[in-house]
Amino acid sequence: MRKGTKRCYAGVVLAAGESVRMGRAKPLLPYGEMTFVARVTDQLLSAGCEPVVVVLGRNAPEIQAILPEDPRVIPLSNPHPEHGQISSLKRALSFLSDSDRDAALVALADHPDVEKRTFQSLVNAGNGSEYSIVIPTYKGRGGHPFLLRREVWQEMLDTPMEGGARPVVRRDRSRVFRLEVDDPGIHTDVDTPHDYQSLLRGQTSALILAGGQGRRLGGVDKSGLVCEGEELLDRTVGVLDQVASEIVLSVQGTPRRVPTGIRVAQDQHLDSGPLAGIQAGMRECRHPWVLVVACDMPQLSASFLNYLVEEAQGVDALVPIYRGRAEPLHAVYRREATISRVEEILERGGRRLMELLGEMEVRFLEEGQWSSVIPKGAESFRNLNTLEDLDESGIHIGF
Numbered sequence: 001m002r003k004g005t006k007r008c009y010a011g012v013v014l015a016a017g018e019s020v021r022m023g024r025a026k027p028l029l030p031y032g033e034m035t036f037v038a039r040v041t042d043q044l045l046s047a048g049c050e051p052v053v054v055v056l057g058r059n060a061p062e063i064q065a066i067l068p069e070d071p072r073v074i075p076l077s078n079p080h081p082e083h084g085q086i087s088s089l090k091r092a093l094s095f096l097s098d099s100d101r102d103a104a105l106v107a108l109a110d111h112p113d114v115e116k117r118t119f120q121s122l123v124n125a126g127n128g129s130e131y132s133i134v135i136p137t138y139k140g141r142g143g144h145p146f147l148l149r150r151e152v153w154q155e156m157l158d159t160p161m162e163g164g165a166r167p168v169v170r171r172d173r174s175r176v177f178r179l180e181v182d183d184p185g186i187h188t189d190v191d192t193p194h195d196y197q198s199l200l201r202g203q204t205s206a207l208i209l210a211g212g213q214g215r216r217l218g219g220v221d222k223s224g225l226v227c228e229g230e231e232l233l234d235r236t237v238g239v240l241d242q243v244a245s246e247i248v249l250s251v252q253g254t255p256r257r258v259p260t261g262i263r264v265a266q267d268q269h270l271d272s273g274p275l276a277g278i279q280a281g282m283r284e285c286r287h288p289w290v291l292v293v294a295c296d297m298p299q300l301s302a303s304f305l306n307y308l309v310e311e312a313q314g315v316d317a318l319v320p321i322y323r324g325r326a327e328p329l330h331a332v333y334r335r336e337a338t339i340s341r342v343e344e345i346l347e348r349g350g351r352r353l354m355e356l357l358g359e360m361e362v363r364f365l366e367e368g369q370w371s372s373v374i375p376k377g378a379e380s381f382r383n384l385n386t387l388e389d390l391d392e393s394g395i396h397i398g399f
Contacts, residue, residue, distance in 0.1 A: 006127050007102035007103055007126055007127055008050075008100060008101050008102050008103075009047075009048060009049045009050075009101060009102065009103050009104065009105055009123060009126070009147075010049055010050070010051055010052070010053065010096050010099065010101040010103070010104045010105070011041070011044030011045070011047070011049030011050070011051070011052035011053065011104070011105050011107065012052070012053050012055065012089070012092040012093075012096075012104050012105065012106045012107065013037060013040050013041055013044065013052065013053070013054040013055065013107050013108075013109055014055055014085050014088045014089060014092075014106065014107070014108050014109060015027040015037050015054055015055060015056055015057075015063060015088075015109035016055050016056055016057030016058075016078040016081040016087075016088045017057065017081065017085070017109075017110070018057065018058070018081060018082070019059075021191050021192045022190075022191060022192060022193065022196070023193065025059040025062065025063065026109060026110045026190060026191075027059070027063050027109040027110075028059070028062060028063060028066065029112075029190070029196060030310070030313035030314050031112045031113075031199070031200075031313060032203070032288065032313060032314070033313075033314055034314075035066055036109050036110060036112040036190070037054065037063055037066070037067065037109045038066060038067065038068060039112050040107050040108070040109055040111070040112060040114075041054060041067065041068060041073055042068065043107070043114065043116055043119050044105060044107060044119060044145075045068075045070070045072060045073075046116055046119065046120075047105065047116070047119035047120050047122075047123050048123060049105050049119075049123075050072045051072050051073065051074045051099075052072060052073050052074070053074050053076050053092045053095060053096065054067060054073060054074070054075050054076065054109075055076050055077075055078050055088040055089075055091050055092050056075055056076065056077055056078065057077075057078055057081030057088075058081065060075065060077055063075075074095075076091060076092060076095055077091075078091045083161045084161070084164065085108070085164070085165075086156075086159070086161055086163075086164045086165055087161060089106060089156060089165065090156065090157055092104070092106075093148075093153045093156055093157055094157060096153070097153060097157075101150070102149065102150055103126055103147055103148060103149045103150060104147070104148050104153070105119065105122060105123065105126075105145055105146075105147050106144075106145055106146055106147070106148060107119075107144060107145035108144050108145070108189075110189060110190045110191065111143075111144050111145070111185070111186070111188060111189060111190070112188075112190065112199070113184075113185035113188040113199060113202075114144070114145065114183060114185040114186055114188075115183045115185055117183070118136060118145075118181050118183045118185070118186060119145065121136070121179060121181055122134055122136060122145065122146070122147050122179065123147075125147070125177060125179050126147050126149070129177055131149075131175055131176060131177035132148070132149045132151055132152045132175040132176070133146065133147065133148060133149070133152060133168075133169060133175060133176045133177070134146065134147035134176075134177045134179055135147075135169070135176060135177070135178050135179065136178075136179050136180075136181045136183070136186045137178045137179065137180050137181070137186075138180070138181060138182070138183055138184050138186050138187060140180075141187065142178065142186075143186030143187045144186055145186075152168060152175075155168045155171070156168055196310070197306050197310075200289075200306075200309050200310060200313075201242075201243060201244060201245050201309075202245050202287075203245075203287050203288055203289055204243065204244040204245065204287055204289045204290070204291060204309050204332075205244055205245075205246045205247070205248060205285035205286060205287040205289070205290045205291070205335070206240040206243060206244035206246070206247045206248070206290070206291045206293070207247075207248050207250060207265075207278065207281040207282065207285060207290050207291065207292045207293070208233070208236055208237075208240070208247065208248070208249050208250065208281075208293055208294075208295050209250050209274050209277040209278070209281070209292065209293070209294050209295060209329065210233070210249055210250060210251050210255070210277075210295035231257075232295065232296065232298055233249075233257070233259065233295060234259055235298060235300075236293065236295060236297065236300060237259050237262060239300045239301070239302050239305070240291070240293070240300075240305070242302040242305075242306070243291060243302055243305045243306050243309060244287075244291055244309075245287065246263070246285070246286060246287065247261070247262050247263070248262070248263050248264070248265050248281045248284045248285055249262050249263070249264050249265070249281075250264075250265045250267055250277040250278070250280050250281035250284075251264060251265070251266065251267060252266070252267045252277075263284055264284075265277075265280040265281045265283065265284040266280060267279075267280040267281075268280065269346060273351045273352075273353075274294075274328075274329060274353060275342055275345060275346060275350070275351055275352075275353060275355075275356065276346060278292060278333075278338070278342055278356075279339065279342045279343060279346060282333075282335050282338060282339045282342070283339065285335055287335070288334060288335055288336065289309060289312060289313075289332055289333070289334060289335065290332070290333050290334075290335050290338070291305060291308070291309060291331075291332050292328070292329060292330075292331055292332075292333060293305075293329060293330055294329045294330075294383055296383045297330070297380065297381070297382065297383050298382065299379040299380055299382045300380050301374065301376070301377060301379065301380040303374060304370070304374045304377040304380045305380070307370065307373055307374055308320065308330075308331070308332050308365070308370075309332055311332075311363070311365060312332035312333075312334075312363075315334070315361055315362070315363045316333070316334050316337040316338065316360040316361040316362060317331060317332065317333045317334065317337075317338065317357065317360050317361070317362045317363070318331060318332045318362075318363050318365060319331040319357060319362055319363070319364050319365065320364075320365045320367070320370055320377075320381075321364055321365060321366050321367050322367060322378065322381045323367070326354070326357065326364060327381055328353045328354075328356070328357060329353075330380065330381055337360060337361070338356070338360065341356060341359050341360060342356060344359075345359070
């Protein structure tokens with residue numbers, strides 16, 4: 001085949017791992033609108049790979065149930081997933097050996113953050129060269145997915161299980177092309193709950209609403225209240241920094257003080273309530289998911305908020321229920337779905353948060369659901385509106 005000729009590619013998703021360190025099946029983890037395995041499968045299809053073979057292990061029934069209903073997607077069982085990724089790769093290549101595919105683009109189900117353009121770049125590199133193996137690199141370090149031309153498939157099938165794919169790659173480096181890409185996602189391997197939390201953090205903004213007038217506290221700027229020797233705003237930022245990779249402060253007028261690294265959004269709608277603050281803040285947010293909290297919540301729980309971000313994947317909004325009432329200012333919203341609806345409500349003179357929730361696909365998280373996971377989560381909802389609230393909080397707060 002001449003250099004530059006378009007080749008026929010199959011896709012391979014390795015999804016048979018035991019997920020021991022994660023404690024649950026990684027391919028089924030939600031990320032945005034899809035699960036890990038569905039997202040990676042979709043990326044391969046978008047790059048023109050056909051068929052896409054998804055190699056499954058002991059969780060095959062659950063994973064197969066959420067795969068796209070597409071004849072181009074072929075689930076394939078690996079009877080011995082305990083032998084590692086190389087066993088799944090062998091299973092896929094053996095299946096594809098009877099096909100007319102020229103190469104296989106091999107992806108891992110636990111690398112969900114690879115960009116679509118990286119998949120396409122690998123396909124383009126395969127079409128534009130005679131290299132047998134194409135490996136993406138970011139800042140000089142290799143990652144996934146990778147491309148295997150048919151001429152090395154038998155070598156992969158013959159290589160011992162204990163050595164993995166590395167001996168084949170290292171046998172003749174002249175046939176390996178290392179393609180530099182601007183995509184750190186090729187290194188994003190999600191193996192543990194902490195890895196998953198970090199992945200979601202990178203897609204989450206936090207929005208602190210601090211535009212209220214504090215009338216029931218005599219017009220005091222509640223963000224400046226001192227809680228256990230620390231200003232409430234600093235305390236809130238410290239918690240949110242564990243959950244979101246950017247924090248936006250929505251205010252009216254000039255803020256008294258802005259913590260380092262925090263961006264400010266100016267609420268231009270006087271006396272329009274928290275909806276106006278959400279509108280201004282979401283315009284400033286850059287990530288697809290926005291965690292919205294009020295500035296007067298001294299007991300915010302990072303573990304609870306991380307749990308909410310995880311549970312919000314796939315819906316327009318996730319709003320917890322506490323004591324029978326929705327808590328929209330301790331909730332997660334999909335920015336794209338929210339901001340246009342907020343603007344429509346404000347344009348027609350609306351002010352109530354419940355109007356917003358009535359126009360969105362909202363998942364209400366019942367107290368019985370979250371309290372079984374976060375036993376002390378109720379403390380996170382405590383807010384400070386009156387002097388009685390200060391007394392009842394059991395926390396020494398002064399001005």
